[in-house]
Amino acid sequence: MTDHATDAFVVHRNLLFTVAYEMLGSAADAEDVLQETWLRWVKVDQEEVRDERAYLVRITTRQALNRLRSMKRRKEAYVGPWLPEPLLTTPDVAEDVELAESVSMALMLVLETLSPTERAVFVLREVFDVGYEEIAEAVGKTPAAVRQIAHRARQHVDARRPRAAVSASQTRAVLESFQRALDGRDLQGLLDVLAPDVVLLSDGGGVKQAALRPVAGAEKLVRFMLGGIGRTDSVLTTAPTVVNGSPGLVMSLDGEIDGVMALRVEGGRITGLYYVRNPEKLTRVGEETSLTLR
Structure with a gap:
């Protein structure tokens, strides 16, 4: 029984991690949810399971919802932007346009503005194309209520997501233009690649120095970034990578990873920069993560 349960869990593990991560925005919490899912899954009578994928997604959703509600308190006490x-x-994530968009930093931040139930319904319906009846079982609502929640969540997300796919x-x-300008401390080069209304969000978690509020406007952002670089004796280097399915940068000081930067591009210019410096959120930077919609 446990061999069969293990095989089924391993087959769907990347899918379950992707579901949990898109609901939570935290890989560490997603891993905890998978552990909780496994503990419940091995107690299930496998002979009564008609659809292993659906059953596992349902368990994962319930555990992620519980954790999402408890995370709300943690985020309210968080120092600075979360x-x-x-x-x-992995490279295949970037090649899957739908998957890359669903895990992009920009969209994940939009999902943060939904209620826990709205987020679960949106992720399951819009990202993973789960049926309304299955979602209803996972979130403890009627199919009719789930349809209404899905419609409301979709309208909310559509009003805030990037206007056009890039x-x-x-x-x-x-990114290459931005990296050249940043490495060369090129003031005009940075202004050329940044949209006038660009916004920087930096997450230090109260552990690393970061702006406690969004930095808005190209000129203000450039002064903030170049001023910060100028105040340190450390050598800043940047390396291109793929962050959440899109091109991004790993930032290092004196050879040690300092943070990861993702960006939002619209109309050929950067409209959003997201810089994560909190060490607790950089534990997986040394390895690639596989995600999947199936």
């Missing part, structure tokens, strides 16, 4: 935990993803190659080109 950003999702960045993941250095290809990985376009984002990469913008």
